[in-house]
Amino acid sequence: MEKAKISAYQLFVLIVLFELGSAMLIPLAIEAKQDAWLAILIGMAAGFCLFLVYYSLYAYYPDTPPTDYAQKIMGTVLGRMIAFLYVLYFVYLSARVVRDFGEMLVIVFYPETPLFIMNALMVLVAVYTVRKGIEVLARTGELLFVLVSLLAISGLFLIVVAGIIEISNLQPVLEEGMKPVIKTAFTQTLYFPFGEIVVFMMILPYLNQPKKAKRTGLLALGISGVTLALIMALNTSVLGVATVERSLFPLLSTIQAIEVAGFLERLDVSFMVASVIGGFFKITLFFYVSVAGTASLFKIKEPTQLAYPLGVVILLLSMMIASNFTEHLQEGVDIVPLYVHFPFQVMIPVILLIIAFFKKGKQNDQAINK
Amino acid sequence: MVPFFKRKKQSNKGKRQERDSSGSSKNSAEEKDFIGSSLAANVDKIRQKTGYSSDLVIRLINIGPQSEIKIAVLYVKGMVDSQSINDFLIEQIMKNKALQEKIMPNEALDIITEEAVALGGVKSVQDWEELFTVLMAGNTILLIDGINKALSASTQGGARRSVQESTTNVSVRGSKEAFTESIETNTAMVRRIINNPNLWTESMKIGKMTKTEVSIMYINGIAKNEIVEEVRKRLKRINIDGILESGYIEQLIEDQTLTTFPTVHHTERPDCVAGNLLEGRIAILVNGTPFVLLVPALFIDFFQSVEDYYERFDISTALRFLRTVTFLISLIAPAVYIAATTFHQEMIPTQLAIIIAAQRESVPFPAFVEALIMEVTFEILREAGIRMPKAIGSTVSIVGALVIGQAAVQAGIVSPAMVIIVSMTAIASFATPSYAVAISARLVRFVFMISAATFGFYGIILAFIMLTVHLCSLRSFGVPYMSPLAPFIPGEAGDTILRKPIWAYSKRPHLISGENKVSEGKHQKPGPPGPRNMTNHYTEKGE
Numbered sequence: 001m002e003k004a005k006i007s008a009y010q011l012f013v014l015i016v017l018f019e020l021g022s023a024m025l026i027p028l029a030i031e032a033k034q035d036a037w038l039a040i041l042i043g044m045a046a047g048f049c050l051f052l053v054y055y056s057l058y059a060y061y062p063d064t065p066p067t068d069y070a071q072k073i074m075g076t077v078l079g080r081m082i083a084f085l086y087v088l089y090f091v092y093l094s095a096r097v098v099r100d101f102g103e104m105l106v107i108v109f110y111p112e113t114p115l116f117i118m119n120a121l122m123v124l125v126a127v128y129t130v131r132k133g134i135e136v137l138a139r140t141g142e143l144l145f146v147l148v149s150l151l152a153i154s155g156l157f158l159i160v161v162a163g164i165i166e167i168s169n170l171q172p173v174l175e176e177g178m179k180p181v182i183k184t185a186f187t188q189t190l191y192f193p194f195g196e197i198v199v200f201m202m203i204l205p206y207l208n209q210p211k212k213a214k215r216t217g218l219l220a221l222g223i224s225g226v227t228l229a230l231i232m233a234l235n236t237s238v239l240g241v242a243t244v245e246r247s248l249f250p251l252l253s254t255i256q257a258i259e260v261a262g263f264l265e266r267l268d269v270s271f272m273v274a275s276v277i278g279g280f281f282k283i284t285l286f287f288y289v290s291v292a293g294t295a296s297l298f299k300i301k302e303p304t305q306l307a308y309p310l311g312v313v314i315l316l317l318s319m320m321i322a323s324n325f326t327e328h329l330q331e332g333v334d335i336v337p338l339y340v341h342f343p344f345q346v347m348i349p350v351i352l353l354i355i356a357f358f359k360k361g362k363q364n365d366q367a368i369n370k
Numbered sequence: 371m372v373p374f375f376k377r378k379k380q381s382n383k384g385k386r387q388e389r390d391s392s393g394s395s396k397n398s399a400e401e402k403d404f405i406g407s408s409l410a411a412n413v414d415k416i417r418q419k420t421g422y423s424s425d426l427v428i429r430l431i432n433i434g435p436q437s438e439i440k441i442a443v444l445y446v447k448g449m450v451d452s453q454s455i456n457d458f459l460i461e462q463i464m465k466n467k468a469l470q471e472k473i474m475p476n477e478a479l480d481i482i483t484e485e486a487v488a489l490g491g492v493k494s495v496q497d498w499e500e501l502f503t504v505l506m507a508g509n510t511i512l513l514i515d516g517i518n519k520a521l522s523a524s525t526q527g528g529a530r531r532s533v534q535e536s537t538t539n540v541s542v543r544g545s546k547e548a549f550t551e552s553i554e555t556n557t558a559m560v561r562r563i564i565n566n567p568n569l570w571t572e573s574m575k576i577g578k579m580t581k582t583e584v585s586i587m588y589i590n591g592i593a594k595n596e597i598v599e600e601v602r603k604r605l606k607r608i609n610i611d612g613i614l615e616s617g618y619i620e621q622l623i624e625d626q627t628l629t630t631f632p633t634v635h636h637t638e639r640p641d642c643v644a645g646n647l648l649e650g651r652i653a654i655l656v657n658g659t660p661f662v663l664l665v666p667a668l669f670i671d672f673f674q675s676v677e678d679y680y681e682r683f684d685i686s687t688a689l690r691f692l693r694t695v696t697f698l699i700s701l702i703a704p705a706v707y708i709a710a711t712t713f714h715q716e717m718i719p720t721q722l723a724i725i726i727a728a729q730r731e732s733v734p735f736p737a738f739v740e741a742l743i744m745e746v747t748f749e750i751l752r753e754a755g756i757r758m759p760k761a762i763g764s765t766v767s768i769v770g771a772l773v774i775g776q777a778a779v780q781a782g783i784v785s786p787a788m789v790i791i792v793s794m795t796a797i798a799s800f801a802t803p804s805y806a807v808a809i810s811a812r813l814v815r816f817v818f819m820i821s822a823a824t825f826g827f828y829g830i831i832l833a834f835i836m837l838t839v840h841l842c843s844l845r846s847f848g849v850p851y852m853s854p855l856a857p858f859i860p861g862e863a864g865d866t867i868l869r870k871p872i873w874a875y876s877k878r879p880h881l882i883s884g885e886n887k888v889s890e891g892k893h894q895k896p897g898p899p900g901p902r903n904m905t906n907h908y909t910e911k912g913e
Contacts, residue, residue: 009858105828109713113825121825125832125839132843139842139856144835263719269827276831 001065001205001296002133002303008212010138012220013145014285015200019224020148021282022100023193024231025275027250032184033241034170037229042185044225047194051217053349054197058204058213060356066201067293073356080297082348087293089344090199091310094286095317096332098122101279102318103325104249109272119318126284127311130291131304134206137284144277151274152227155255158267159234162258169237188333191341193228194221198345202289251275287314403498409440409515416444419502431460433469439478440515449508451527458488459510459523475516482512483521491524503581526554533559536638538805541677548638549660553583556640556655556662560587563644568592571655574605576619580612583657584619587643592650594884597847601652601665616656616663623665625845630810633846635667642676650883666846666882668853670866672804673697678869686869693802694867700799700811704741705822705830707791711737713826729785738823740784744792745819747773749812752796849881871895 006014029039061069067086071079102118110118129137159165174181200217207213235250238257244250252271259265291310295303322328406412413428420426425447433439443460445452463469466486469478483492495501495511501520505511508526533555536548549556557571566589573585584605588598604623613619620634621627637643638660643653646664654663664671673693678686710718711726718726733740751770758766774792778784795815802808814837821829844851854862862879864870873894878887 007857109826109828118828121828121832125836128836129839132839136839136843139850139852140835140839142856142858143838143842143852265719266716269714269717272827273831276828277835280835 002292004133004135004206005208006134006138006203006206008207008209008216010142011200011203011207011213012216013141014138014203014281015197015217015220016224016227017141017145017148017278017281018199018285019193019197019221020227021193021278022097022275023228024251024278025100025104025249027235027244027247028193028228028232029184029189030232030241030245031188032181033175033245034172034236035174035181036184036236036244037170037233038173039181039184040189040225040229040232042181043189043194044221044229046185046190047197047221047225048218050190050195050345050349051197051221052214053353054201054204055214055217057349057353057356058201058210060360061205062210063205065205065292065296066352067296069356070352073352073359082352083293083297086344086348087290087297089340090202090286090290090293091314091317092321092340093196093199094283094290095314095321096328096336097279097282097286098314098318099321099328101276101283103328104275105272107325108249108252108268116319119315122280122283123311123315123318125280126287126314127307129280129284130288130307130311133304134203134288134292137281137288141281144281148274148277151270155258155267155270155274156230156234158258158260158264159238159254162260164257165234165237166240167237169240170233188337191337191345192332194225195341195345197221198349199285199289201349202292203285287311290314404496405498405501405513405518405520407516407518409442409513412513412520413442413444415498416501416505419498429460431463433463433478434473435470439473439475441478441482442513443510444505444513445510445525446505446508449506449528450510450525454489454527455510455525459512459525462486462488475514479514479517479519479521482514487512487521487523489523489525491522493522495520495522503575506581507583530555539637539639539642539675539803541639541675541680543680544677545639545641547640549640549662551658551660553585553655553657556660557585557587559640560643560647560653563640564589564647569647572602576605576608576610577613578609578611580614582613584613585655587647587653587655589647589650591886592648592878592883593652594650594882597666597849597882598652600847601654605654613656613658615659616654616661619654619656620663625847629840629844630813631669631841631844631851632672632804632806632810633667633844633851635664635671635804636661636806637664637676638662639676645676645679648878648889650878666849668846668849669807669841669844669851670855672807673802673867674869675803679872683869683871687867690867690869696798696801697807697811700795700802700808701815702818702830702834703795703798704745704791704815705818705833707788708737708741708819709822709826709830712823726785726787729787732782733785734782736823737788738819740788741792741819744774744778744784744788745795745816748792748796853881854879 027036029036029043032039057066057069061072064072067083070082070086073079074082098119101122102115105118106113106115129140197217204210204213231251235244235254238254239247239250243253247253252268255267255271258267287307287310291303291306294300294306294310300306322331406415416426417428427443427445427447429443431441431443433441441463443455445455463482463486466481468481468485473481479494483494491509495504496519501511501522504522508528509522510525512521512523514521530552531550533547533550535546539548547559549559561569568590569587570590571585571587573583575581576584586598586601586605601623605619608619608622610618610622616636620632620636624633626633635646637646643662643664647653651664651666654665656663673690678690681689711730715723730737735743751766751773755763755766755770772778774789779786779789799808799812802811818830818833821833823829825832842850842852842856850857853859855866859880861877864874865879873890873896875889876892876894878889880887
């Protein structure tokens with residue numbers, strides 16, 4: 001483990017940027033139609049439970065990353081296998097997000113630039129950051145969080161001023177009852193984006209005030225959940241359900257609809273700024289966590305040395321995981337949540353927690369609060 | 371391979387020397403070369419060692435009843451105050467009655483030390499190395515025949531630049547004094563502002579050849595001990611021929627060399643040094659330069675001028691805000707123009723897009739080349755303007771106005787919009803208070819231009835993220851460079867882009883200062899006097 005410490009506020013910022021990263025771009029929970037925002041909020045509430053599972057594990061082992069304590073809980077062989085699978089999972093997710101952003105940029109802004117170049121640039125910046133370590137990433141987060149917040153607040157202000165919000169688009173609430181909402185929440189939004197907070201199991205040991213971990217995590221999840229719900233509600237109310245369902249990046253369409261005072265229009269670039277920053281944090285966090293996991297698994301003393309090789313792996317993987325964007329999206333909706341996210345976000349942590357509980361008993365909060 | 375090993379050996383040797391000098395003084399004293407007792411031999415040796423330099427003055431005096439005791443007075447012409455030598459040294463010795471009586475040479479020494487010489491800083495010197503150091507620093511040496519000791523009297527003087535107004539840190543309000551080249555004057559100027567025994571200075575000589583006097587200045591209790599220790603350690607490490615300017619020191623004590631951003635602050639103003647000392651920073655004064663170094667230096671320090679604290683807080687906040695904006699302009703304005711015209715035409719309002727397109731129609735170059743031509747031309751002009759004799763200066767500005775201006779547009783090389791962008795960038799880069807940061811922004815600007823030309827806004831954003839990561843990874847004497855913004859320190863963020871009111875500065879910077887953290891008392895906010903006592907005095911009386 002790197003010798004580094006991050007503060008509670010830094011953790012908060014990282015979680016928010018991470019959660020918003022790619023989730024704010026896509027039509028999240030649109031299977032629930034105009035009640036998408038509700039599905040997001042329910043997903044968030046379920047995400048709280050998942051976070052509490054991760055937190056409890058952290059409370060048992062406040063100084064070690066999960067790649068280490070998995071070995072303590074499950075024994076060396078099985079634990080190492082689990083840790084290795086987690087590293088693969090993080091690498092895969094990192095590559096997925098790289099692909100998401102590369103595709104978004106190629107489709108929307110740079111139709112003639114090869115996808116590989118877009119991905120390579122992003123990975124290059126991520127490699128540079130990962131080499132600098134978690135502290136630098138957290139500080140960068142603090143600075144860029146201000147920029148993203150300013151963009152978000154001014155965007156919201158402009159949408160309101162432009163008068164393009166049609167509340168009727170959000171009605172009727174619960175047209176088909178709770179069932180589709182609940183279904184969407186538990187098949188989609190719980191795992192993406194809220195369950196992905198599983199990466200912070202690897203980050204939590206760096207926290208300098210372990211007591212604040214629970215509050216900070218829940219607060220950050222709550223704020224990002226509310227923001228995402230607000231974004232989807234805005235998208236739906238501005239564009240209408242049908243358009244949101246069809247569009248790849250509804251937030252972009254919403255921003256394009258802004259027209260204030262005759263010259264504040266076509267603010268696509270602000271969308272790009274916010275999304276690239278968010279994407280950068282999501283990619284870099286997954287990337288960093290896979291580097292840290294690999295280092296602790298194979299006992300490598302200088303984790304930053306792994307940034308280059310793993311960067312190449314992530315770059316190549318991002319090109320190979322799907323032959324085109326449609327296939328990529330299809331995998332993301334049909335396969336990843338059930339067969340990838342569910343075991344790693346829910347099954348393994350819960351099993352680990354149960355075994356840890358039987359091994360260590362109820363000394364849960366004592367380790368942290370002493 | 372051989373030179374590599376050689377260097378390693380040498381560095382080992384250096385380390386050993388360092389250890390020796392810091393170790394027991396007894397040991398090193400044995401190796402020293404002492405002054406002999408024969409005056410003629412001593413004077414010969416000094417002559418020989420200094421290569422019979424013509425500016426070394428040796429004056430022989432005879433004292434005693436039969437004038438049998440010979441004394442030599444040595445000093446370097448121009449470096450001493452010759453009047454004080456004449457009045458207080460030579461004259462006093464010649465006229466002293468005790469010295470005219472029959473005395474022994476060693477008595478003469480005592481009499482001269484205690485009675486005759488009417489100068490401060492008299493001390494005896496025993497070994498040659500010290501003698502030469504003292505002599506070359508502008509002191510006067512006194513040698514007496516038959517005594518294996520020399521006497522040095524402090525007579526430093528000679529022509530120095532007087533205290534003048536600062537030329538690099540100009541301000542509207544505040545002290546007009548600026549540092550000079552003399553370290554004693556500079557130290558005194560700071561002491562005059564901070565009248566406190568806790569203002570401590572430590573001196574050392576750096577430079578094997580130049581033996582430049584360098585002193586560390588800090589306020590005991592306010593400065594953090596670890597940082598003082600670190601500064602001391604880094605200064606002691608320096609093993610170099612000469613220190614010509616504080617820039618040498620700066621480059622030898624930086625945390626990271628591979629960056630365009632300065633991690634050591636420098637200033638010419640005593641009030642700026644005093645203000646920073648009060649925050650817990652450490653000043654490094656170097657003899658021979660008016661630029662005093664301040665560490666640790668944070669990124670945000672380079673956007674603050676000492677005058678911000680003299681103006682009222684709302685004005686200063688507005689000015690600081692403006693400076694942040696100008697820094698961003700000087701960094702990315704050409705890049706944004708290139709990106710907008712090359713990749714993202716849709717973001718320019720239609721009318722403006724048409725105008726720009728019409729202007730660019732006759733220009734044969736892509737926007738990037740156009741911008742590069744103009745930026746490079748501007749940098750050339752600026753560089754020429756700085757080092758040009760003043761008489762030719764006006765020629766440069768006239769020619770410059772032609773090159774970056776109407777003539778360039780008429781020649782069809784650049785578009786008028788580009789001229790505006792480049793000029794705006796230039797003005798913005800001059801509005802940054804610190805030259806060091808402005809010049810690094812100028813370098814980074816070219817990186818932004820290249821990334822904008824190749825990948826449009828995506829390139830700019832990635833370059834911006836990388837720049838942020840880089841800035842966040844820097845440290846100045848262990849203090850994160852971007853603090854108190856990142857890591858965010860709530861109480862202190864008010865003194866960054868904002869400038870909180872003076873009455874709200876209750877604490878010193880947390881990461882920089884030592885134990886003494888409280889900088890002002892409670893309830894400092896001023897207000898009108900109590901209700902109706904004074905304010906409504908006249909109206910109530912009905913006058």
